[in-house]
Amino acid sequence: MNLSKKSLMHMYETMIRIRLFELKLQEFFAAGEIPGFVHLYLGEEAVATGACTALTDSDKITSTHRGHGHLLAKGGDLKLMMAEIFGRQTGYCKGKGGSMHIADMDLGILGANGIVGGGGPLSVGAALAAKYQKTDDVAMCFFGDGASNQGTTQEALNMASAWKLPLVFVNENNGYGISCPQCKSMAVVDIADRAAAYDMPGVVVDGNDVLAVHEAVVEAVKRARKGEGPSLIECKTYRWRGHFEGDACTYRCVEELEEWKGKDPIPRFEAKLIESNTLTKAEAEETWKRIEKDVDEAVEFAKSSPMPSTSALMDDVYA
Amino acid sequence: MSEKTYLQALNEALRQEMESDEKVFILGEDVGQFGGCFGVTQGLFAEFGEERVMDTPITESTIVGAAAGAAACGLRPVAELMFVDFIGVAFDQLFNQAAKMRFMFGGKATVPMTLRMPQGAGIGAAAQHSQSLESWFMNIPGLKVVIPSTPHDAKGLLISAIRDDNPVVFLEHKLLYGATGEVPDESYSIELGKADVKREGSDVTIVAYSQMLYSALEAAEQLKADGINAEVVDPRCLLPLDKDTIIDSVKKTHKLVVAHEAVTFAGAGAEIAAIIADEAIEYIDAPIKRVGAPFCPVPFSPPLEQFYIPGAGQIIEAVKSIC
Numbered sequence: 001m002n003l004s005k006k007s008l009m010h011m012y013e014t015m016i017r018i019r020l021f022e023l024k025l026q027e028f029f030a031a032g033e034i035p036g037f038v039h040l041y042l043g044e045e046a047v048a049t050g051a052c053t054a055l056t057d058s059d060k061i062t063s064t065h066r067g068h069g070h071l072l073a074k075g076g077d078l079k080l081m082m083a084e085i086f087g088r089q090t091g092y093c094k095g096k097g098g099s100m101h102i103a104d105m106d107l108g109i110l111g112a113n114g115i116v117g118g119g120g121p122l123s124v125g126a127a128l129a130a131k132y133q134k135t136d137d138v139a140m141c142f143f144g145d146g147a148s149n150q151g152t153t154q155e156a157l158n159m160a161s162a163w164k165l166p167l168v169f170v171n172e173n174n175g176y177g178i179s180c181p182q183c184k185s186m187a188v189v190d191i192a193d194r195a196a197a198y199d200m201p202g203v204v205v206d207g208n209d210v211l212a213v214h215e216a217v218v219e220a221v222k223r224a225r226k227g228e229g230p231s232l233i234e235c236k237t238y239r240w241r242g243h244f245e246g247d248a249c250t251y252r253c254v255e256e257l258e259e260w261k262g263k264d265p266i267p268r269f270e271a272k273l274i275e276s277n278t279l280t281k282a283e284a285e286e287t288w289k290r291i292e293k294d295v296d297e298a299v300e301f302a303k304s305s306p307m308p309s310t311s312a313l314m315d316d317v318y319a
Numbered sequence: 320m321s322e323k324t325y326l327q328a329l330n331e332a333l334r335q336e337m338e339s340d341e342k343v344f345i346l347g348e349d350v351g352q353f354g355g356c357f358g359v360t361q362g363l364f365a366e367f368g369e370e371r372v373m374d375t376p377i378t379e380s381t382i383v384g385a386a387a388g389a390a391a392c393g394l395r396p397v398a399e400l401m402f403v404d405f406i407g408v409a410f411d412q413l414f415n416q417a418a419k420m421r422f423m424f425g426g427k428a429t430v431p432m433t434l435r436m437p438q439g440a441g442i443g444a445a446a447q448h449s450q451s452l453e454s455w456f457m458n459i460p461g462l463k464v465v466i467p468s469t470p471h472d473a474k475g476l477l478i479s480a481i482r483d484d485n486p487v488v489f490l491e492h493k494l495l496y497g498a499t500g501e502v503p504d505e506s507y508s509i510e511l512g513k514a515d516v517k518r519e520g521s522d523v524t525i526v527a528y529s530q531m532l533y534s535a536l537e538a539a540e541q542l543k544a545d546g547i548n549a550e551v552v553d554p555r556c557l558l559p560l561d562k563d564t565i566i567d568s569v570k571k572t573h574k575l576v577v578a579h580e581a582v583t584f585a586g587a588g589a590e591i592a593a594i595i596a597d598e599a600i601e602y603i604d605a606p607i608k609r610v611g612a613p614f615c616p617v618p619f620s621p622p623l624e625q626f627y628i629p630g631a632g633q634i635i636e637a638v639k640s641i642c
Contacts, residue, residue, distance in 0.1 A: 093425035101423035121381040121412050125388020155378035316426035317460050319484035
């Protein structure tokens with residue numbers, strides 16, 4: 001693919017932003033400063049980045065419980081996200097949603113989702129709205145290997161295909177549905193094979209190669225915009241952390257984790273950029289530092305923000 | 320103004336809202352050429368085409384979820400499930416997604432969808448096609464629950480439901496589709512959350528809705544012979560519930576019977592009785608009585624089903640036990 005330096009740098013920075021955001025959350029969760037559950041996206045940065053950089057602001061996404069990466073890649077604001085995860089009034093959802101329910105309708109983010117498979121039907125609705133209103137928008141449904149077994153996901157794939165909706169299904173296959181390995185939860189090796197049942201393209205890509213993800217998704221988005229219907233892109237990847245922070249991960253071996261860490265999507269892409277003279281080592285260093293500062297500022301913003309007032313509890317139950 | 324059936328009133332509400340707002344569309348199983356399982360959408364496919372009257376696969380989760388997603392993206396979908404009993408397979412999309420999006424997202428999403436579902440027993444449809452499940456939805460913050468009993472209310476309330484910016488569960492009783500009444504030809508709306516006193520009286524308040532309203536009115540007529548003048552209040556909406564109208568009536572009559580076709584235990588009647596106990600007990604002169612179905616699934620065989628469905632007889636009995 002022929003991508004501009006600007007696009008390549010945007011991808012690079014997005015992956016670093018997700019990485020540093022998640023590392024910071026890991027740190028503060030361990031310190032007991034973050035309430036509730038946190039599901040980190042570490043190791044999977046190339047999927048959200050490669051996929052969302054194929055979209056425009058008005059395109060819609062539905063996300064998952066492991067949604068921070070998708071939201072940041074779609075343009076989510078570091079400060080508003082961090083404040084929400086810290087449960088602050090200044091957060092995206094005024095502290096009412098938390099990590100699993102961040103949304104930004106202005107950026108086309110229809111929400112992370114605490115229900116595995118919850119986003120499929122909603123993404124059908126978003127794609128249906130685009131088709132109905134004859135906009136040029138597409139919808140994108142992120143879902144994991146676990147969600148691929150849910151009836152809702154199969155229903156959504158079917159309806160999207162039957163109605164030729166402008167929808168791209170991006171499967172993030174990290175090999176485990178919580179603790180259950182893929183081989184125990186499904187007979188297929190490639191989730192993309194399921195696309196054949198709905199007469200849509202099913203493509204397997206290296207989910208740790210941002211350009212491979214991007215290329216496949218761009219094709220799918222093109223097809224969707226042309227009115228040719230949905231596609232299913234399976235991105236094979238791995239989560240470095242447990243299902244949630246605090247998960248002892250007894251169901252995986254260290255060797256497996258180390259092997260996948262060797263396929264870390266960020267240094268792989270960084271090396272490519274340096275090799276092609278798109279990026280210098282000094283620029284790389286500066287980028288990491290700059291984004292680290294942005295993330296620190298987001299933490300500062302979150303921590304200095306007030307907790308929600310209990311008087312706001314009943315707000316927004318109804319429109 | 321002319322006499323119309325409940326079904327025609329609903330059909331007219333859908334047609335008029337679709338005519339006045341292009342954002343309104345219908346989706347559901349067999350709602351197109353077939354006209355809907357009970358015929359509520361008849362003629363709309365011919366008039367508005369498949370782009371606005373969409374036949375879906377038999378996948379209730381995605382019917383409800385697609386409505387929620389499209390609503391969050393600016394449309395006003397009216398989804399139909401053939402029977403309320405099918406909400407079980409779609410429940411997550413209703414209560415975890417549609418109902419909560421606005422709150423979870425800090426007020427940044429609006430989900431103006433209507434979910435129409437026929438309910439109720441009386442046609443021999445047995446345990447999975449006959450239930451009255453309104454109390455399930457009453458327990459979900461973020462939803463509105465509308466349950467009309469007359470053709471006039473059905474039209475005005477459906478128009479309001481479609482125009483409402485929240486997810487609205489609209490429960491129709493399948494035995495009422497043929498009920499007739501005066502219905503204005505023009506479009507009109509009835510505010511959601513306003514009860515209607517369907518019969519004025521002074522001796523006892525009977526709160527009843529949907530099909531049971533007719534049993535309550537019949538009971539009230541028969542009770543005249545015993546010198547009992549019953550007031551019949553139709554809440555029309557269960558969420559929000561018009562507590563004031565019920566409390567005002569109880570202040571006048573000092574006695575309360577709540578009647579519905581759903582099982583008595585943990586039904587809407589339990590909530591209404593509890594509200595009176597909490598907020599107006601000093602006006603009550605006798606125990607609050609509830610009339611509802613026995614705590615068993617809806618049976619199939621006609622004599623069993625008829626025995627199961629509560630009617631005027633039980634309401635009269637309940638009233639007489641406290642008057």
